[in-house]
Amino acid sequence: MVVMVVGGNGQLGAACCAELRHRHADVRASVRDARRGATLADAGVDVVELDLTSGSDARRRALEGAECVILSANAVAPRQGDRPALVDRAKVELVDDAEAVGVRRVVLPSVPVTAADDEVPLVRGRRELEQRILSSPMESWVLRLPPFMDVWLALVGSSVPLRGEEHATLGRPSPFLRRFRRVTGRLVEDRGVMLVPGPATHRHAFIAVADAARACVEAALRPDGASGPVDVAGPEVLSWDDVAAVYADVLGRRVRVLSAPAAVFAVAARVLAPVADVPARTMALNRYLAESESPWTDAGGGLVEPPTMTRVEPFLRAKAALPDRPAG
Ligand SMILES: NC(=O)c1ccc[n+]([C@@H]2O[C@H](COP(=O)([O-])OP(=O)(O)OC[C@H]3O[C@@H](n4cnc5c(N)ncnc54)[C@H](OP(=O)(O)O)[C@@H]3O)[C@@H](O)[C@H]2O)c1
Numbered sequence: 001m002v003v004m005v006v007g008g009n010g011q012l013g014a015a016c017c018a019e020l021r022h023r024h025a026d027v028r029a030s031v032r033d034a035r036r037g038a039t040l041a042d043a044g045v046d047v048v049e050l051d052l053t054s055g056s057d058a059r060r061r062a063l064e065g066a067e068c069v070i071l072s073a074n075a076v077a078p079r080q081g082d083r084p085a086l087v088d089r090a091k092v093e094l095v096d097d098a099e100a101v102g103v104r105r106v107v108l109p110s111v112p113v114t115a116a117d118d119e120v121p122l123v124r125g126r127r128e129l130e131q132r133i134l135s136s137p138m139e140s141w142v143l144r145l146p147p148f149m150d151v152w153l154a155l156v157g158s159s160v161p162l163r164g165e166e167h168a169t170l171g172r173p174s175p176f177l178r179r180f181r182r183v184t185g186r187l188v189e190d191r192g193v194m195l196v197p198g199p200a201t202h203r204h205a206f207i208a209v210a211d212a213a214r215a216c217v218e219a220a221l222r223p224d225g226a227s228g229p230v231d232v233a234g235p236e237v238l239s240w241d242d243v244a245a246v247y248a249d250v251l252g253r254r255v256r257v258l259s260a261p262a263a264v265f266a267v268a269a270r271v272l273a274p275v276a277d278v279p280a281r282t283m284a285l286n287r288y289l290a291e292s293e294s295p296w297t298d299a300g301g302g303l304v305e306p307p308t309m310t311r312v313e314p315f316l317r318a319k320a321a322l323p324d325r326p327a328g
Pocket residue numbers: 006007008009010011012013014031032033050051052053071072073074075076077079082087109110111112144145146147148149151152167168169
């Protein structure tokens with residue numbers, strides 16, 4: 001069976017490719033530029049070029065012969081010139097294309113449901129895509145995943161989680177993200193400050209990207225689809241204060257939490273929306289996290305064995321032991 005990872009160069013996408021190879025599955029990965037797919041090809045992945053926004057014919061050619069699609073591509077950290085709304089639209093259209101060429105199953109890594117969903121363009125798009133997939137005659141797995149520790153424990157002001165990561169989401173050449181990271185990328189290790197969206201007491205079942213990939217791959221390879229969305233929690237629920245304590249222990253320095261309220265992000269998103277789409281969407285996404293918690297206790301969501309999942313403390317300790325140099 002051929003499993004196609006759409007967005008094979010992303011952090012989760014690449015981890016899904018690695019996990020599929022580990023499980024001896026035939027893997028096809030779509031990338032936008034074949035030159036950026038060399039590492040995947042070296043690992044035995046069949047690499048095809050596909051820009052999701054390039055129309056139905058291109059999408060169908062890329063999908064032909066795939067039995068399962070893991071739909072991981074997204075425009076959260078877009079390249080210069082990318083238009084996130086078009087990517088969201090193209091992902092819904094890709095579901096039509098997948099049905100047309102006979103794909104049997106779709107796996108969607110998605111995000112938790114919160115009261116702020118309607119206010120956040122990225123999440124609105126995700127709910128539309130979920131609905132389209134869940135109402136399809138194809139088998140489906142919609143996995144609602146909590147914040148990735150590889151991403152969010154860096155986004156709060158550290159470069160430690162990025163060590164050794166070739167496909168880091170936060171390493172993407174996304175102009176707005178690059179500017180933000182230049183200012184905040186080492187606050188935790190250099191200043192002992194963690195910049196957190198929302199209250200320091202908010203709790204999340206942080207999951208490692210490698211475990212999220214194991215869940216996606218298990219969903220792809222299981223005999224059956226799911227009957228509805230599945231929450232896939234990480235192995236423990238921690239508040240931001242707990243994360244700061246882990247950082248303090250791992251780095252051997254005091255770390256305090258600076259909390260940015262949801263209202264600040266909401267106003268910034270509203271002011272920026274007419275003039276700067278990507279920064280506005282990023283602010284809205286921060287608002288989403290600032291207002292929400294994902295304190296689920298069902299580690300692995302029935303797809304991954306909880307005792308085998310990575311916890312925050314060993315994750316950060318292992319990363320901190322790696323050389324401190326830019327990813328890649
Ligand atoms: N981060 C979290 O905390 C979190 C939590 C829950 C769920 N999730 C979900 O998990 C997934 C994360 O995936 P990831 O880590 O692989 O993302 P990522 O690191 O941000 O990578 C994005 C990928 O999408 C591709 N892409 C963007 N625009 C495209 C287009 N027009 N056509 C084709 N490909 C395009 C990129 O290709 P290029 O390299 O060519 O730009 C890249 O491969 C997302 O679905 C996200 O919503 C994330």
